[in-house]
Amino acid sequence: MAESHFRPKYISFDVYGTLINFDIDPTTRRLLNGRLPEEQWPAFKKQFRGYRFDEVLGDYKPYEQILQDSFDRVCRRWGIGPTPGAGAEFADAVRGWVAHDDVPAPLKLMGDNYKLVALSNADTSFLDISIPKLGADFHAVLTAEQAQAYKPRYQAFEYMLDTLNAKPEEFLHISSHTRYDMHPMHDMGFRNLWLLDRGYDPITGGYDYNTVESLDEINKHLGL
Structure with missing residues (x-):
């Protein structure tokens, strides 16, 4: 468990x-x-999730295209024909x-006491709505x-550090995803990592993150 007296400069989120x-x-x-x-x-559901992960590992392309290409790929694996416009329909759903x-x-309690930062695997127009x-x-x-x-590429986290002129030790980061956030951030030197367990990923050892089931638990850790 991270030390309770630590006061981060930023609380960042997936x-x-x-x-x-x-x-x-x-x-x-x-x-x-x-x-x-x-x-x-x-x-199928499990493999679709895997293809979405694989798609974000390459060069950047719009999130709608990520959704289209990952769906086409998993469908092709299952012998299902392409679905034109699937990416746009997924994008509408996300919004x-x-x-x-x-x-x-x-979250409001956190925001009243700390600077909140969102680092999201989507395009800016999606976050403007969400x-x-x-x-x-x-x-x-x-x-x-x-x-x-996209996360888990280091470039996404470097962008956050460069934009805020910050260092990894200044963050407390919260995510429900181990492969996208916890694993790469640990390897980059982030140490105050909190997995909000929503059942997406299995809990893994060796990455020095804390596991909680609610933001309330983190607020309690922060003395809020």
Whole structure:
């Protein structure tokens, strides 16, 4: 557990999944339109998530294209034909997602006492819609579009450090994703890392992050 007297200069966040409910399943099922047997859905869902991760490891392209290409690739693996316009439909869904119910109150308390920073794997236009739904003031909202790179690429985190003229030790970072945030940030020297466990990733050892189930737990750690 991180030391309780530590007062970070910034509290940084992943956004989609961590603060905003990543509710992609209904749109995925609708786009499949009965082309996949129900018993194969869990495996398809897992592989689609993997392809989304693989797509962000390359050169930057708009988030809508990430969604289109990852869906086309997983569908091709399952013998399902392409779905033109899928990326646009996923993008519309993302813009409609709302905050997790357990986020606004504790996040506002954090924002009243610390500088909040969002570092999100999406384009700026998505965050322009999503951030106001969180009910807290953010010092900075940084995006993959601005960084020209998606997490887990180091370039995304370097963009945050360079933009804020900050060092890794000045942050407390909160995410629900180990592969996108915890693993690369640990390797880059970030040490005050907090996994808000929403069941996306298995808990992994060796990366020195704290695991909690609510933002309230982190506020308690911060003495709020």
